Amino acid sequence: xxxxxxxxxxxxxxxxxxxxxxxxxxxxxxxxxxxxxxxxxxxxxxxxxxxxxxxxxxxxxxxxxxxxxxxxxxxxxxxxxxxxxxxxxxxxxxxxxxxxxxxxxxxxxxxxxxxxxxxxxxxxxxxxxxxxxxxxxxxxxxxxxxxxxxxxxxxxxxxxxxxxxxxxxxxxxxxxxxxxxxxxxxxxxxxxxxxxxxxxxxxxxxxxxxxxxxxxxxxxxxxxxxxxxxxxxxxxxxxxxxxxxxxxxxxxxxxxxxxxxxxxxxxxxxxxxxxxxxxxxxxxxxxxxxxxxxxxxxxxxxxxxxxxxxxxxxxxxxxxxxxxxxxxxxxxxxxxxxxxxxxxxxxxxxxxxxxxxxxxxxxxxxxxxxxxxxxxxxxxxxxxxxxxxxxxxxxxxxxxxxxxxxxxxxxxxxxxxxxxxxxxxxxxxxxxxxxxxxxxxxxxxxxxxxxxxxxxxxxxxxxxxxxxxxxxxxxxxxxxxxxxxxxxxxxxxxxxxxxxxxxxxxxxxxxxxxxxxxxxxxxxxxxxxxxxxxxxxxxxxxxxxxxxxxxxxxxxxxxxxxxxxxxxxxxxxxxxxxxxxxxxxxxxxxxxxxxxxxxxxxxxxxxxxxxxxxxxxxxxxxxxxxxxxxxxxxxxxxxxxxxxxxxxxxxxxxxxxxxxxxxxxxxxxxxxxxxxxxxxxxxxxxxxxxxxxxxxxxxxxxxxxxxxxxxxxxxxxxxxxxxx
Amino acid sequence: xxxxxxxxxxxxxxxxxxxxxxxxxxxxxxxxxxxxxxxxxxxxxxxxxxxxxxxxxxxxxxxxxxxxxxxxxxxxxxxxxxxxxxxxxxxxxxxxxxxxxxxxxxxxxxxxxxxxxxxxxxxxxxxxxxxxxxxxxxxxxxxxx
Numbered sequence: 097x098x099x100x101x102x103x104x105x106x107x108x109x110x111x112x113x114x115x116x117x118x119x120x121x122x123x124x125x126x127x128x129x130x131x132x133x134x135x136x137x138x139x140x141x142x143x144x145x146x147x148x149x150x151x152x153x154x155x156x157x158x159x160x161x162x163x164x165x166x167x168x169x170x171x172x173x174x175x176x177x178x179x180x181x182x183x184x185x186x187x188x189x190x191x192x193x194x195x196x197x198x199x200x201x202x203x204x205x206x207x208x209x210x211x212x213x214x215x216x217x218x219x220x221x222x223x224x225x226x227x228x229x230x231x232x233x234x235x236x237x238x239x240x241x242x243x244x245x246x247x248x249x250x251x252x253x254x255x256x257x258x259x260x261x262x263x264x265x266x267x268x269x270x271x272x273x274x275x276x277x278x279x280x281x282x283x284x285x286x287x288x289x290x291x292x293x294x295x296x297x298x299x300x301x302x303x304x305x306x307x308x309x310x311x312x313x314x315x316x317x318x319x320x321x322x323x324x325x326x327x328x329x330x331x332x333x334x335x336x337x338x339x340x341x342x343x344x345x346x347x348x349x350x351x352x353x354x355x356x357x358x359x360x361x362x363x364x365x366x367x368x369x370x371x372x373x374x375x376x377x378x379x380x381x382x383x384x385x386x387x388x389x390x391x392x393x394x395x396x397x398x399x400x401x402x403x404x405x406x407x408x409x410x411x412x413x414x415x416x417x418x419x420x421x422x423x424x425x426x427x428x429x430x431x432x433x434x435x436x437x438x439x440x441x442x443x444x445x446x447x448x449x450x451x452x453x454x455x456x457x458x459x460x461x462x463x464x465x466x467x468x469x470x471x472x473x474x475x476x477x478x479x480x481x482x483x484x485x486x487x488x489x490x491x492x493x494x495x496x497x498x499x500x501x502x503x504x505x506x507x508x509x510x511x512x513x514x515x516x517x518x519x520x521x522x523x524x525x526x527x528x529x530x531x532x533x534x535x536x537x538x539x540x541x542x543x544x545x546x547x548x549x550x551x552x553x554x555x556x557x558x559x560x561x562x563x564x565x566x567x568x569x570x571x572x573x574x575x576x577x578x579x580x581x582x583x584x585x586x587x588x589x590x591x592x593x594x595x596x597x598x599x600x601x602x603x604x605x606x607x608x609x610x611x612x613x614x615x616x617x618x619x620x621x622x623x624x625x626x627x628x629x630x631x632x633x634x635x636x637x638x639x640x641x642x643x644x645x646x647x648x649x650x651x652x653x654x655x656x657x658x659x660x661x662x663x664x665x666x667x668x669x670x671x672x673x674x675x676x677x678x679x680x681x682x683x684x685x686x687x688x689x690x691x692x693x694x695x696x697x698x699x700x701x702x703x704x705x706x707x708x709x710x711x712x713x714x715x716x717x718x719x720x721x722x723x724x725x726x727x728x729x730x731x732x733x734x735x736x737x738x739x740x741x742x743x744x745x746x747x748x749x750x751x752x753x754x755x756x757x758x759x760x761x762x763x764x765x766x767x768x769x770x771x772x773x774x775x776x777x778x779x780x781x782x783x784x785x786x787x788x789x790x791x792x793x794x795x796x797x798x799x800x801x802x803x804x805x806x807x808x809x810x811x812x813x814x815x816x817x818x819x820x
Numbered sequence: 821x822x823x824x825x826x827x828x829x830x831x832x833x834x835x836x837x838x839x840x841x842x843x844x845x846x847x848x849x850x851x852x853x854x855x856x857x858x859x860x861x862x863x864x865x866x867x868x869x870x871x872x873x874x875x876x877x878x879x880x881x882x883x884x885x886x887x888x889x890x891x892x893x894x895x896x897x898x899x900x901x902x903x904x905x906x907x908x909x910x911x912x913x914x915x916x917x918x919x920x921x922x923x924x925x926x927x928x929x930x931x932x933x934x935x936x937x938x939x940x941x942x943x944x945x946x947x948x949x950x951x952x953x954x955x956x957x958x959x960x961x962x963x964x965x
Contacts, residue, residue: 188904309965344903344923353920363909422955424882430904
């Protein structure tokens with residue numbers, strides 16, 4: 097190998113391999129690395145695996161399924177971190193085609209979590225010869241796993257000296273494993289976490305890519321579900337891949353010309369349409385804050401409210417001046433939607449780097465809404481500062497934001513006080529307290545350790561330790577399955593309540609975002625309509641994760657005639673883009689059995705149902721686990737009800753058949769709650785039926801057979817739960 | 821900087837330029853492989869699409885494979901190009917081309933071969949004032965990229 101290891105690097109294990117040619121989107125093998133016993137092996141990918149699981153999240157779950165038992169916990173040695181990009185991952189011609197999908201048994205939920213992330217790791221890993229990497233075991237000392245795709249060598253390296261944090265470590269890794277030129281540097285990508293992830297359960301992973309213009313390493317986050325916590329539990333400082341010489345056809349496409357035509361057309365569409373639509377090139381996802389505030393959907397004060405007069409301080413216009421624009425901001429080659437905004441120079445005012453000027457990747461909408469609006473912090477600089485430190489410490493900004501909003505409400509409700517928070521004045525709006533809480537997570541001390549356990553564990557703790565009302569905590573604690581909610585108010589959209597509550601990994605919006613279809617445009621009025629939407633859209637969105645794709649180029653930009661060429665419900669699918677994806681899939685894989693959009697949905701159904709059964713294997717995956725906190729479904733407090741009294745009174749009168757006149761607010765809250773909870777149960781019935789699941793939410797044996805995932809252990813597990 | 825310029829009042833639509841361009845750069849006569857494209861307009865006149873060397877593509881290339889040479893010509897370094905075709909979609913003149921036989925796109929580099937071939941004298945390589953520096957070039961000038 098050309099790179100000299102540092103003096104204190106020791107090679108603990110080494111595996112040499114012949115570099116395969118990537119053909120039609122697949123390298124044809126996966127890499128198994130056990131950092132506990134030092135074993136490293138290649139595992140074949142056969143046609144059956146490709147056709148059943150496609151790649152990406154599908155490969156992750158299939159490999160993870162074989163590695164763990166129902167008794168495996170997140171910190172068990174046999175738990176794995178699996179990373180795969182999927183067959184389209186590494187395509188350069190189409191925007192958003194370089195994603196990596198990561199899965200593990202989550203510390204927060206105890207079930208599989210999947211997280212979709214940018215950066216170069218997944219594509220470079222495939223071009224280095226591996227469709228996926230699964231990392232198992234717990235190392236005896238701090239290690240780096242290095243996949244050298246230029247030389248065909250995999251090494252587990254003892255690495256005692258490098259930093260742990262994701263501010264210094266990715267640059268150190270680049271210096272060690274990268275070369276001198278920009279082209280050599282962008283051939284390296286790392287996966288790191290940080291010190292916070294050692295202390296809390298909401299640790300994230302940072303995936304890197306080298307920015308040739310800015311001259312430093314950029315980071316994208318696999319945020320959800322605590323995967324960074326698992327990485328640090330394994331004593332892994334970093335996974336590093338190196339593969340030089342990426343070209344347009346590195347992915348071995350079956351029909352390069354088809355990819356060229358589809359990609360060039362899409363770039364042109366973005367060039368023309370993005371400035372007229374969401375201007376993601378000019379501000380990433382920051383534009384969403386205004387839309388959510390306008391539609392009363394922005395989480396404010398722990399999801400109590402949907403808008404706030406001061407929200408304008410967190411609009412795109414307030415962040416845009418910090419961004420360096422006009423140069424590429426894609427997290428993989430060819431992403432002209434370019435939402436990965438960057439603040440090149442930001443002066444920190446708190447924490448270990450106070451006074452230093454650092455780059456900040458982001459912020460995304462979720463970070464702004466979670467740490468800003470949801471915590472009542474209307475200060476873009478505080479959001480940027482927290483964004484930087486979350487990444488550096490390896491902490492998920494969404495779980496951090498939602499969990500902090502929860503403790504702020506608990507603080508204002510008297511459940512917490514200064515004594516219980518160790519001196520932190522955690523009222524809504526207190527940016528300094530929020531930042532100190534974050535630094536405590538980084539240092540592993542104080543109340544930060546409590547909040548870092550996540551909302552589900554805090555609910556139990558506050559009830560047991562402080563005698564707090566369990567039902568109140570259950571109502572306001574915005575988690576489901578143990579995962580903190582992402583940042584949309586679903587109270588007035590039954591379909592989105594299901595979108596969150598039914599999501600396999602917990603309430604993340606990447607399965608379904610139906611609020612506009614349902615609440616704003618009333619396009620899916622009946623239960624059958626909603627169930628159909630809760631079938632189609634989660635399957636459609638799952639497909640991106642099977643293929644190494646980003647969802648944003650699907651519907652955050654649309655053809656100019658999308659809304660006039662199609663009736664509204666069809667337009668929501670963006671049919672022309674769906675056809676692009678058929679083109680892309682066939683152009684890469686050459687699969688002749690894939691011709692229509694329905695063929696793509698079929699791929700997702702296999703993996704989605706498999707993941708549902710995986711939840712069952714881990715002791716969950718039934719109806720009771722799909723029930724969300726009431727805060728996500730309706731008003732919990734008097735203040736919440738009265739903030740939308742007109743809407744709620746009308747609904748009581750017209751939908752529930754209850755006259756609100758003469759009733760106290762508490763009585764109206766109870767009546768509305770009874771109505772809405774009953775509606776939610778009906779929704780579950782309709783969705784389960786549509787998906788081919790039992791009334792308890794378990795895929796039937798017939799469904800498993802129909803999808804070709806009726807493996808003996810799957811059938812045995814399901815039969816043991818439903819009989820027959 | 822050098823730029824290929826076109827005189828619509830002279831063009832007779834012979835398309836010798838297209839054939840010469842693809843012959844020069846791809847060793848075959850194939851309009852789809854030409855970096856200059858002549859089309860007939862409704863009024864019977866002809867229009868030309870070819871690179872103006874404006875440099876907008878320099879700022880969309882993710883690998884900085886597109887740079888301006890000493891003559892001011894915008895050129896693609898094939899060793900750095902990853903074939904993403906961002907430059908194709910973002911060219912304001914639709915003058916960046918691609919073909920299924922090649923991974924990298926291609927464009928007019930004002931070589932002047934077509935000028936020599938045009939039977940009507942409709943083409944000329946002109947010396948025009950330099951284009952303003954792109955964001956990438958400004959960074960390079962500041963030593964930041």
